[in-house]
Amino acid sequence: MGSIGFIGAGSMAEAMVAGLLKGKVYKPEEVVVANRSNSARLEQLSKMYGIKTTHDKERLVKESSIIVLAMKPKDIQAGIDGIQELIENQLIVSVLAGISFETITNILGKQTAIVRAMPNTSAAIGKSATAIAASKDVTNEQIETCKSLFEAIGICKLVEENQLDAVTGLSGSGPAYIYYLVEAMEKAAIEVGLESAVARDLIVQTLLGASEMIAISEKHPSQLRKEVTSPNGTTEAGITILKERGFEDSLVTCIKRATERATELKVMFEDELITIEKK
Numbered sequence: 001m002g003s004i005g006f007i008g009a010g011s012m013a014e015a016m017v018a019g020l021l022k023g024k025v026y027k028p029e030e031v032v033v034a035n036r037s038n039s040a041r042l043e044q045l046s047k048m049y050g051i052k053t054t055h056d057k058e059r060l061v062k063e064s065s066i067i068v069l070a071m072k073p074k075d076i077q078a079g080i081d082g083i084q085e086l087i088e089n090q091l092i093v094s095v096l097a098g099i100s101f102e103t104i105t106n107i108l109g110k111q112t113a114i115v116r117a118m119p120n121t122s123a124a125i126g127k128s129a130t131a132i133a134a135s136k137d138v139t140n141e142q143i144e145t146c147k148s149l150f151e152a153i154g155i156c157k158l159v160e161e162n163q164l165d166a167v168t169g170l171s172g173s174g175p176a177y178i179y180y181l182v183e184a185m186e187k188a189a190i191e192v193g194l195e196s197a198v199a200r201d202l203i204v205q206t207l208l209g210a211s212e213m214i215a216i217s218e219k220h221p222s223q224l225r226k227e228v229t230s231p232n233g234t235t236e237a238g239i240t241i242l243k244e245r246g247f248e249d250s251l252v253t254c255i256k257r258a259t260e261r262a263t264e265l266k267v268m269f270e271d272e273l274i275t276i277e278k279k
């Protein structure tokens, strides 16, 4: 597959690097990561994974057949500046929330093959839920390459570009919702008298068990829930509180708001770009 280069050395780049190495998709010497200026971070990644690191984006672009854009959306212009001329046959994979093909193409200053991907940090353990969308310049072969890349670190669905903000609100941000749930469950467990280490193990196993039940059972989650909920029992008492306090509405609104935020990132960025162009 050639080498893969990451521009941006943050949480998402690290999760992908860890997963790709774990899945033996790339050897450490086939992975190169660049960031803006933080040498300590690059040293840390190099030590942990044995990968190549650099501040020299030109070198990265020349060495890589796939270039992953993994900076924050606000940094895309600076992140791409200086490499436009060097992009020829490389496949550009952007994991940036909200930023459209149109914007990336405008910054690159040329029509080229771009895949937008929305993975999540569970990529680090090969369990990312990723969706990708392909620009019109991407060949079927490049789509397959990209799918196998993300399937090596989890599952990968092909969607339309206009569905990516929804994917971002659902599964891109999704791990954080689950971590928040676990934080709350741990707090409650301690308040009802359990030790934190015991509580953590019980919560983790409860999540793993429930996830696997959803994954393998033919029953709808609502049926699985019904089977836990004895009439007048403990679950019913607990779920009554969740209903009274708007749990479902909170989660639905949370995912809608995160989706909307991805759209705002695009709009904010495009405003900024227009301001830069006017100067």
Ligand SMILES: NC(=O)C1=CN([C@@H]2O[C@H](COP(=O)(O)OP(=O)(O)OC[C@H]3O[C@@H](n4cnc5c(N)ncnc54)[C@H](O)[C@@H]3O)[C@@H](O)[C@H]2O)C=CC1
Pocket (backbone or CB within 6 Å): 007, 008, 009, 010, 011, 012, 013, 034, 035, 036, 037, 038, 070, 071, 072, 073, 075, 078, 079, 080, 095, 096, 097, 118, 119, 120, 121, 172, 173
């Ligand atoms: N963290 C997550 O769970 C997910 C993040 N994403 C997307 O991934 C991207 C990165 O997110 P994180 O890793 O969380 O951010 P982060 O803040 O941890 O990392 C961003 C990295 O970009 C680098 N950077 C900034 N400007 C640069 C430049 N001009 N040239 C080279 N490198 C530059 C920074 O030095 C840093 O290493 C974002 O666009 C986000 O929307 C997508 C899916 C999930």
Ligand SMILES: O=C(O)[C@@H]1CCC=N1
Pocket (backbone or CB within 6 Å): 097, 168, 172, 173
């Ligand atoms: O919070 C964010 O904007 C990024 C995108 C999805 C997960 N993290």
